[in-house]
Amino acid sequence: MKIAVLPGDGIGPEIVAQAIKVLGALAKDGLKLEIEQAPVGGAAYDVAGDPLPAATLKLAREADAILFGAVGGWQYDQLPRAKRPEQAILGLRKELGLFANLRPAKVFPQLVEASSLRPEVVSGMDILILRELTGDIYFGQPRGMRKLENGEREGFDTMRYSESEIRRIAHAGFRAAMKRTKRLCSVDKCNVLETSQLWREVVTEVALEYAGVELSHMYVDNAAMQLLRDPKQFDVIVTGNMFGDILSDEASMLTGSIGMLPSASLDANNKGLYEPIHGSAPDIAGKDVANPLATILSAAMMLRYSFNQDQAANRIEAAVAKVLERGLRTADIHRPGAEKVGTVKMGDAVVAAL
Numbered sequence: 001m002k003i004a005v006l007p008g009d010g011i012g013p014e015i016v017a018q019a020i021k022v023l024g025a026l027a028k029d030g031l032k033l034e035i036e037q038a039p040v041g042g043a044a045y046d047v048a049g050d051p052l053p054a055a056t057l058k059l060a061r062e063a064d065a066i067l068f069g070a071v072g073g074w075q076y077d078q079l080p081r082a083k084r085p086e087q088a089i090l091g092l093r094k095e096l097g098l099f100a101n102l103r104p105a106k107v108f109p110q111l112v113e114a115s116s117l118r119p120e121v122v123s124g125m126d127i128l129i130l131r132e133l134t135g136d137i138y139f140g141q142p143r144g145m146r147k148l149e150n151g152e153r154e155g156f157d158t159m160r161y162s163e164s165e166i167r168r169i170a171h172a173g174f175r176a177a178m179k180r181t182k183r184l185c186s187v188d189k190c191n192v193l194e195t196s197q198l199w200r201e202v203v204t205e206v207a208l209e210y211a212g213v214e215l216s217h218m219y220v221d222n223a224a225m226q227l228l229r230d231p232k233q234f235d236v237i238v239t240g241n242m243f244g245d246i247l248s249d250e251a252s253m254l255t256g257s258i259g260m261l262p263s264a265s266l267d268a269n270n271k272g273l274y275e276p277i278h279g280s281a282p283d284i285a286g287k288d289v290a291n292p293l294a295t296i297l298s299a300a301m302m303l304r305y306s307f308n309q310d311q312a313a314n315r316i317e318a319a320v321a322k323v324l325e326r327g328l329r330t331a332d333i334h335r336p337g338a339e340k341v342g343t344v345k346m347g348d349a350v351v352a353a354l
């Protein structure tokens with residue numbers, strides 16, 4: 001299992017170091033891992049003048065999976081767009097064909113009070129949102145701004161999905177559902193949009209290949225409402241790029257802590273890039289206060305989705321739960337009465353709990 005590790009900027013190196021420590025502990029127990037690091041984002045711009053240097057891209061291409069920290073920082077904000085750290089993520093997605101974004105939104109019982117919803121509504125919530133990442137209105141052509149005959153300006157974008165694009169994300173959705181409780185909800189807006197009409201037809205066709213999975217359909221406006229009303233009704237949600245962008249942020253916020261949430265972006269062969277959903281948090285970088293659990297849980301997702309090592313993934317997740325159970329908290333999830341620990345101590349505690 002060859003892993004390219006791209007720590008990036010800000011808190012990236014600190015949190016990734018904790019995930020590597022956890023993987024190292026599993027390696028001692030016999031998991032065969034090969035880890036190689038390369039700079040990405042602002043750190044890569046500093047040494048190579050490019051947020052995604054050819055050598056970093058080559059390493060990412062040759063690896064079986066990529067563990068990514070975060071990129072970005074105020075010192076790079078004035079650079080031309082093509083040189084900004086965030087371009088590295090877009091470049092990796094495009095170059096590696098990472099079209100399926102998996103975002104679990106799980107409420108740990110120990111952190112149920114952190115949610116903005118009442119404990120009984122979110123307690124036990126464990127949702128996986130699959131968002132298509134490379135198509136839809138964000139990439140559809142034509143798009144632009146033009147002047148109308150009456151002199152008024154008009155902006156326009158094109159929502160567009162081909163059958164094959166829908167088919168491959170639908171398969172990813174069904175495969176993910178098979179790994180969980182075998183329930184898949186496809187979200188669209190097929191009462192209004194032609195794109196969604198095709199989406200629903202194709203997803204329904206693909207369902208015939210997954211007899212064990214129960215498929216339901218929901219309009220996106222209702223899904224946004226249901227996520228707040230009764231999030232526990234969902235297991236896996238599959239949806240397009242724009243609807244997924246919005247719903248995955250909504251769902252993740254139900255859990256209450258940005259420092260706890262992992263994500264994966266997969267290609268058609270389950271090769272993936274794994275990263276926490278948060279950014280590089282320059283405000284707390286280098287202070288040993290960042291929460292490393294989202295990154296550690298991203299490593300667990302990597303073992304599950306790219307390497308089919310469900311048992312090792314479960315071990316990491318159980319270790320994280322155990323550490324929370326013991327009352328250890330980084331500053332972002334700290335509550336009176338709990339033991340406040342830094343980034344490194346939290347990583348050490350997960351290793352010990354393994």
Ligand code: NAD
Nearest residue numbers: 070071072073086259278279280281282283284290291332
């Ligand atoms: P952010 O996610 O970095 O930070 C938002 C807030 O959450 C901050 O107060 C931060 O301290 C806190 N936070 C984030 N992660 C945390 C953690 N692990 N533990 C404790 N607290 C945590 O978002 P932002 O401030 O909007 O962006 C900062 C930089 O990150 C920008 O340059 C942005 O472009 C970049 N960014 C990168 C990614 C990525 O690499 N995938 C994603 C989002 C933003």
